[in-house]
Amino acid sequence: MKPHIIIIGLGSGDEDQLTLGVWKIIQAADKLYLRTNQHPMVQMLTRNGIAYESFDAIYESYDQFEQVYEAITAELLVKAKAAASAGEIVYAVPGHPMVAEKTVQLLRERCPEAGIQLTLLGGESFLDQAFLRLGFDPIEGFQLLNGSDLSLYSLNPLLHTVITQVYDTLSASDVKLSLMELYPDEHEIVVGHALGVAGEERIHRIPLYELDHLQDFGNLSLVWVPRSEQERLRNRTFARLHEIVDILRSPEGCPWDREQTHQSLRKNLIEEAYEVLETFDEEDTDHMAEELGDLLLQVMLHAQIEAEEGSFNVWDVIAGLNEKLLRRHPHVFGAAQADNADEALVNWNQIKQEEKRKKGIDPDQLPLLSGVPRELPGLMRAYKLQKKAAAVGFDWSRLEEVIAVVESELLELKEAIASLSKTEQQEELGDLLFSVVNLARFLKIEPEEAMSTANSKFFNRFGYIEQQVRLKGRKLEQTDLQEMEALWQEAKKI
Known part of the structure; x- marks a missing residue:
């Protein structure tokens, strides 16, 4: 006989909501396994003398839920093969088998490979009670999220959001912090426990910041964030x-x-x-x-x-x-290695070259300086052009040589000024600025940053002059250069 696992859902916890078909399977089962006995329906099994075996002990053996679910799945496959000659085994999970049940998903993947027949029978999901007891219609827009792995990027204020796996104050605190990335601290949320279970149901409507103040979280707890069209939320x-x-x-x-x-x-x-x-x-x-x-x-x-x-x-x-x-980050998202920024940059540039080849462009045939955008600010573009040329050896070897070039370009500019030729003056001024950028590069100073600092310094010092003149009841136009120079020297000391 082929091994066979029947998966059934125990429902949300209300005995009256358990389906007749599921109850018949439970009564007829030779081997009944529960993922956990921490569920209200277990009381009904006990009252009716139905024997079962739970996997709760496995939870104590591992630190991560993923490890627990893997272990339960592996054990079920072994038990199914061992019981093949006697018939099927029955595996019961809380709620509905296809809602927030990782072991069921693992069994769906692995039973075909193991040659095990798998049958699933539904039960009332906790979502059925959530819709009923909390009073919202999922057609308005709804999402179900895992509280143990909640991400800001999953949140959408236009959708009703139900969050499961909020089983203690620690997990509630993690959920609260994620929600606060989008929602204001005082935004009202709802915490429900054992929804639909007589005598155990508890519903709290609280501001978000109080979420981890509650003390009655458990395996049957959930958080509901009602959909909202508030502008302050949509605008985020x-x-x-x-x-x-x-x-x-x-x-x-x-x-x-x-x-x-x-x-x-x-x-x-x-x-x-x-x-x-x-x-x-x-x-x-x-x-x-x-x-x-x-x-x-x-x-x-x-x-x-x-x-x-x-x-x-x-x-x-x-x-x-x-x-x-x-x-371009295989050292982060792939198998490549990069232990420092320089190695990461090598990876980046190699991948850029490969991308060009895939587009039919041979990087070796491109002009060396072609990768420097024309629209960059002048100082920045000069710096990048020089840096690229220097990478292949086209560069001065000593700082003194660069200083000599700057002095030479200044002399040529003076000669152009004397000639009164605006064309020559512009050309020589450009050469001078270009040589100053080269000097900045040798000094390992970004010329744009240096220029920005100089501009800010001038702005502040000239502002001091303007302020002092106004304090004297005059305007700048009424002040001579000598007085402004004196104030400039004062500003330099501040």
Whole structure:
């Protein structure tokens, strides 16, 4: 006789909800195994003199639930083969076999490989009682999540969310922290225990921050987060951002947003990026968050313009970025090794070269400097061009040689100034700036950062001059250079 496992569901715990078919199988079973005896239906088995064997002892032998479920599955397969000549064995799980039952999923995978017949019979799920006792309709939008592995990325305020595996205050605390990433501390949630079981049911409606203050969690506990269309919750989702940008670009949206093109938004993208950089030197994280939002808006607008043309949308942008990050970090998401940043960069560049080859581009045939964007700010582009050239040996060997070049370029600029040729002056000034960037590179200083510091210093010192002149009741235009120079020297001492 072929080994046979019959899996049945014991329901939510109310004896009156146990199906007649399941009860008949229980009564006729030669071998009845329970995943756990921590379930209200076990009292009914005991009263009716039905023998069973539970796997609760296995829970004490392992630290992780995954190990427990693997061990239970393995033991059931052994017992099924041993009992093949005598008939089937019956395996009973709480609720419905196909709802939040990992051992059932493992058995579905492994029984065919082991030559074991598998039969599943339903029972009332805890979800049936959740819909009934908590009073929400899943057709409004519903998701079931595992509290032991809850992620912010699974949360959606527009869906009713039921969270299981919240069996003690520690797991409740983990769930609370995950929910607080999206929901405010005072957001009302519902904790239900033994729903539908007479004499044991408890329902608590509490603010989120009190979730781990409760002390009556157990194996039959769940957390329900009702769906909400509150603007403050919707506004914390990427989907809402996408919806808003779509509306702004629609015929019923904003006239200004509708008129924008890639070219008209070109300067905005650059300006917003620099405004973000400016916040890095401030101690105002709210301002930084605001400016990052402005920069993200530019990305959304450019993606939306292309979505309207049918070429790609923002989801394609996200998918492409995710795939690139996974592909270029094999030392994180694959089998490659990288023990430091330099090794990680080697991996990244090797993969970039391979990606070009797959596109039919031979990296060895490309100009060495072709990878430096033309639209970079001048100092930054000069720095990257020089760095690439230096990588193949086109570089000065000593700092003194670089300083000599700077001095030589300054002399040539002076000669151009004397010649009164604007064309020559511009060219020589460019050469001088280029040589100064080379000097910055030798000093291991980012020229853009150095320039930013100099600009900030000038801004603050000139602001001091302006402030002092105003304190005297005058305007800058009424102040001579000598006085401003004196104030400048004061500012330098501050």
